[in-house]
Amino acid sequence: MKDRNYRVYAAVNQIPFGRVATYGQIAEMAGLSGMAREVGYALFDIPSDSEIPWHRVINARGEISARSLPGAGAELEQRTRLESEGVQFDEHGRIPMKLFAWKPFQQEDPTAQSSLW
């Protein structure tokens, strides 16, 4: 397994329940600035039984990124998982980023931040 994958997973694990982050955002946090695509590849390698909240990673437009390969069920499962966390989709299948985007530096309680950030 590639080293960078673990950094990606560590970043994804920071995303709180019910919030979402973009590929670029995760790349930045993983020290992979400018390599948003690599984040997608790393997520692809996550085993199905993993605890990593991969479904909380969406693209910058606020929608679930389409896979190129067959497994068409992945997008559907991602949406289902998000909805079960309370994340809502608009009539165009997009998530209102104003409401659900994770903002690591603008949390409700700044004093409760982990030492990491």
Next chain:
DNA sequence: AAGTTGACTATTT
């Protein structure tokens, strides 16, 4: 070793 390929993004139509 040059060309292709994307779970991407920002800019321009």
Next chain:
DNA sequence: AAAATAGCCAACT
């Protein structure tokens, strides 16, 4: 607002 364009960069061919 949506679609096309153009950068992007590591991994494969």
